[in-house]
Amino acid sequence: MQASIVVTTANAHRFDPAARSRATAFVVALLVLWPLLVWSQFHPALLFETRNLAAIAQFLGGFLPPDMSVEFLRHVMRSTIETVAIATAGMSLAFLIAVPLTVANTRALSIARIGPGPGWRMSRVLHVISRGLLVSLRGMPELVWALVFVRALGLGPAAGVLALAITYGGMLAKVYAEILESADTEAARVLLQAGSGRTLALVYGLLPVAASEIVSYTVYRWECALRASVVMGFVGAGGLGQLMDQSMKMMNGAEAATILVVFLLLVLVADAVSAALRRGLA
Amino acid sequence: MGFQLGNVVLTYPNGQRALSRITLGAGRGERVAVIGPSGAGKTSLLRLLGAALRPDDGSIEVLGQGPWRLSARALRRLRSRIGVVYQKPPLPGRQRAITAILAGRLGSWPWWKAIGSLVYPADIAGAEAQLARLDLADRLFERCDRLSGGQLQRVGVARVLYQQPDLILADEPVSAMDPTLSNLTLGQLVDDATARSATLIASLHAVDLALRWFPRIVGLKAGEVVFDLPPVRITEALLRDLYAAETSVPPTQAPEPLALPARGPRNVAACKPQ
Numbered sequence: 001m002q003a004s005i006v007v008t009t010a011n012a013h014r015f016d017p018a019a020r021s022r023a024t025a026f027v028v029a030l031l032v033l034w035p036l037l038v039w040s041q042f043h044p045a046l047l048f049e050t051r052n053l054a055a056i057a058q059f060l061g062g063f064l065p066p067d068m069s070v071e072f073l074r075h076v077m078r079s080t081i082e083t084v085a086i087a088t089a090g091m092s093l094a095f096l097i098a099v100p101l102t103v104a105n106t107r108a109l110s111i112a113r114i115g116p117g118p119g120w121r122m123s124r125v126l127h128v129i130s131r132g133l134l135v136s137l138r139g140m141p142e143l144v145w146a147l148v149f150v151r152a153l154g155l156g157p158a159a160g161v162l163a164l165a166i167t168y169g170g171m172l173a174k175v176y177a178e179i180l181e182s183a184d185t186e187a188a189r190v191l192l193q194a195g196s197g198r199t200l201a202l203v204y205g206l207l208p209v210a211a212s213e214i215v216s217y218t219v220y221r222w223e224c225a226l227r228a229s230v231v232m233g234f235v236g237a238g239g240l241g242q243l244m245d246q247s248m249k250m251m252n253g254a255e256a257a258t259i260l261v262v263f264l265l266l267v268l269v270a271d272a273v274s275a276a277l278r279r280g281l282a
Numbered sequence: 283m284g285f286q287l288g289n290v291v292l293t294y295p296n297g298q299r300a301l302s303r304i305t306l307g308a309g310r311g312e313r314v315a316v317i318g319p320s321g322a323g324k325t326s327l328l329r330l331l332g333a334a335l336r337p338d339d340g341s342i343e344v345l346g347q348g349p350w351r352l353s354a355r356a357l358r359r360l361r362s363r364i365g366v367v368y369q370k371p372p373l374p375g376r377q378r379a380i381t382a383i384l385a386g387r388l389g390s391w392p393w394w395k396a397i398g399s400l401v402y403p404a405d406i407a408g409a410e411a412q413l414a415r416l417d418l419a420d421r422l423f424e425r426c427d428r429l430s431g432g433q434l435q436r437v438g439v440a441r442v443l444y445q446q447p448d449l450i451l452a453d454e455p456v457s458a459m460d461p462t463l464s465n466l467t468l469g470q471l472v473d474d475a476t477a478r479s480a481t482l483i484a485s486l487h488a489v490d491l492a493l494r495w496f497p498r499i500v501g502l503k504a505g506e507v508v509f510d511l512p513p514v515r516i517t518e519a520l521l522r523d524l525y526a527a528e529t530s531v532p533p534t535q536a537p538e539p540l541a542l543p544a545r546g547p548r549n550v551a552a553c554k555p556q
Contacts, residue, residue: 111354111358114333114334115333115334115335115336115350116336117336117350117354117357118350118353118354118357119354184372184374186372187372187373187374187377189372190366190368190372191385191388193332193333193334193361193366194361194362194364194365194366194388194389194445195358195359195360195361195362195363195364195388195389195390196362196385196389197358197388197393199393200388200393200396200397201388203396203400204377204381204385204388204396204400205374205385208374208375208376208377209374209375209376211376281376
């Protein structure tokens with residue numbers, strides 16, 4: 001028995017003890033991913049067959065040149081404002097939903113974990129419940145919520161705002177909680193140990209450490225909300241999406257191209273805002 | 283009203299024993315220095331007293347209350363009466379010194395005052411007064427990541443001075459300071475504790491500082507109390523025995539910048555006439 005222990009420790013010094021588990025993980029990943037590619041009918045060679053290339057070229061050719069007529073641009077302008085409004089209003093509501101859920105959810109602010117102290121079991125139960133709530137909020141795609149709300153509220157932006165608020169609220173809370181947990185939580189723990197409450201430990205101890213991560217994720221989500229609002233527009237939730245849906249249905253590629261250019265500009269703006277905010281918080 | 287430990291046992295998650303059967307107490311307004319080689323359990327002892335760690339066995343009473351028998355609300359109130367000075371104060375780099383100091387009263391301020399203080403500092407004069415005691419008033423609005431290790435330690439001390447706790451636990455509070463600042467800082471902690479009849483427990487690596495500022499010295503070694511004496515009764519032999527294991531510590535461990543244990547006995551002689 002003792003001899004075998006000696007041998008193992010000697011081996012552990014000669015070989016990297018982590019090598020075997022790493023190799024196993026690599027092989028397992030390959031074994032899982034390969035069948036997934038097969039099932040998803042992924043045949044990249046098809047893309048380059050002349051027949052298919054011609055079809056793509058014909059489709060994209062219809063997009064050029066973009067439609068720059070004043071009348072259409074006026075439509076685009078109005079829809080752009082609507083899209084930005086949907087995304088921003090949806091994100092603001094999502095943020096309001098996410099903040100209390102984050103404070104309730106993140107382990108970085110758990111007072112009962114110190115010790116562990118009184119109410120430890122209760123806090124575990126609440127943690128599981130709030131995690132479940134987050135999953136149910138973000139589990140359903142926003143498109144489905146949009147369909148539901150379009151039925152309830154009729155065609156228009158309000159349905160998109162509500163759909164975004166619900167799914168993005170769940171996503172924001174989950175990722176915020178995880179950003180806070182992976183930040184340096186020492187400063188917040190020390191405050192909790194000096195009798196501070198969760199929210200105050202968050203704003204005095206955790207936000208100063210994690211603010212730039214939080215901001216960059218929030219702005220990125222706003223960018224995603226812009227894209228999502230377009231997709232929801234296709235089911236009647238207003239904005240650029242609804243306009244694009246009309247253009248596509250009328251096979252008007254030029255109009256679609258204009259809308260895509262506007263889209264690119266919006267994403268560029270989001271990127272610039274994010275960079276500026278992060279610089280300010282550095 | 284200080285604290286009372288009875289037969290306290292503390293085991294690390296890895297099974298290693300941090301403190302074994304410690305019985306130790308201090309009354310209100312008492313000042314105790316805890317000395318001993320690294321790994322003796324000094325930090326664990328302080329974290330236990332700060333209600334940050336729960337003992338595996340034995341009884342603990344802090345400021346007249348058993349922390350682990352309290353409700354969540356009462357435990358929070360008890361913790362707000364305990365101030366901890368950390369060797370490496372965990373302060374967010376982006377936070378300014380004033381915010382870090384005012385955070386000392388988060389446990390006692392109403393929440394609206396604490397939130398409002400982030401918009402405009404609620405008590406600039408109060409924070410400045412504490413920082414001035416430590417000769418650092420000019421750094422009041424400096425960000426913590428622009429401060430040196432010793433300055434950061436003084437901000438940590440200022441936070442606890444501002445907190446005005448009934449029990450002050452200082453874990454190597456002056457390890458990054460030169461002798462002059464070390465004495466200034468310890469002097470201010472002692473003054474504050476004396477003025478408010480607060481209990482002060484400090485772990486110190488520098489034996490000369492312990493002997494100079496504290497009327498009671500506890501020697502901790504391998505999780506056990508080996509002596510508990512006034513400075514005049516600390517002998518060279520006691521100290522040599524206390525730090526006997528330190529020589530076998532691998533040299534990779536960073537040495538403390540202040541008074542090495544070997545210098546302890548000489549400082550004893552220097553201190554005796556006091």
